[in-house]
Amino acid sequence: MFTLSQKTAVITGAGKGIGKSIAQLFARQGADVHILDLDEESGQQAAAEINDAGGDAHYYCVNVADQQAVLDAFDQVYDTHNRLNILVNNAGIAHIGTLENTTEEDMDRLLSVNVKGVYNCSLAGVKKMKESGGGAIVNMASIAATLGIPERFAYSTTKGAVLTMTYSIAKDYIGDGIRCNAISPARVHTPFVDGYLEENYPGQEDEMFEKLSKTQPIGRMGKPEEIAGLALYLCSDESAFITGSNYTIDGGFTTLNT
Structure with missing residues (x-):
């Protein structure tokens, strides 16, 4: 179960943290892993670690907010394997602040990565998945997309957009064999x-x-590998009946806090 053999996966922001754990797990399960990350040092290191462990990983220095760079990278991925089966939109940045102390620059920065980045990668990914006969997309949202979290105005705004983009993609491309789901973690111990x-x-x-x-x-x-386990399920054939869903993984935060 949960094999990704003969599948090609693109994972954004996989140089460290949750994205790195997802890339490592997907590689262990047999996927050809392609890491998109702006941090060249951590991206190259993540790919090297996977390859040293016997997996198959490639790194691309890409700013997900740059559409042409994203399209070029996805072309390279597709040309390498003649397929794209999995996309995990994990790249994202955070900001702490209320409406009043969120500057225009802060807002533009988060929108460019967290929203436009998911748009760019999903646009490129859907095109390649249609050519591949279908695929699975997982978008990394957050409990901040559906709950009021103190001092997370800009971050919550962008993660709410990620969640609704998930629903739209799932609806529009179900006929193409493309599934799209979201994961909404609470606090996860990352760098x-x-x-x-x-x-x-x-x-x-x-x-x-x-x-x-x-x-x-x-x-x-939470632990990054715990989020990776859920991502693996949602990208595997075992979840073939699941699309347009949002999965909270939060240690009971959304339902048990009183």
């Missing part, structure tokens, strides 16, 4: 979390990490 704590709470990292962990009823943050 972003560590960097945020170091920058904003120097000397109090452990205390704040524990505090943030306990906001989730299960008592801890």
Whole structure:
């Protein structure tokens, strides 16, 4: 079960964190993995680690907000394997702030990556999947897409857009054999979390990490590999009856907090 043998996957933002775990797991399950990431050092390292472990990975230095760069990269992927079966739109950036302290520059930056980036990659991906006879798309949304989270105005706005794009793609391309679903995590322990704590709470990292962990009823943050496991299911043939759905993976945050 859950084999991805003879499948080609593009994963954006896979140089580190959740995206890297997804790329590693997909490669272990037999997929040809193509990593799109603007951070050249981490992207190359992620691909090298997969190849060293016996997998098949390729890296492309791409800004997902640049449509032509995205289209060119997808052309290269398709030309390499003559197929595209899986797309995981994981690349994204965060911002902490309310409406009043979100600048126009902040808003434009998040929209360009989190919304336009998903649009660009989905546009390129759908075209190649239609030529391949179908495929599976997973968009990384967030619990912030459906809940009011303090000081996440711009981030919540963009993740709400990701969720509704998911529904539109699923509806419009179901006849082409293309499925599209979303994953909405709560807090996941990634390098972003560590960097945020170091920058904003120097000397109090452990205390704040524990505090943030306990906001989730299960008592801890999620692990990137746990998100990867759900992504694997949604991109495998075992989930062939699932499209247009949003899966929360949040340690009970959305339903058990009182």
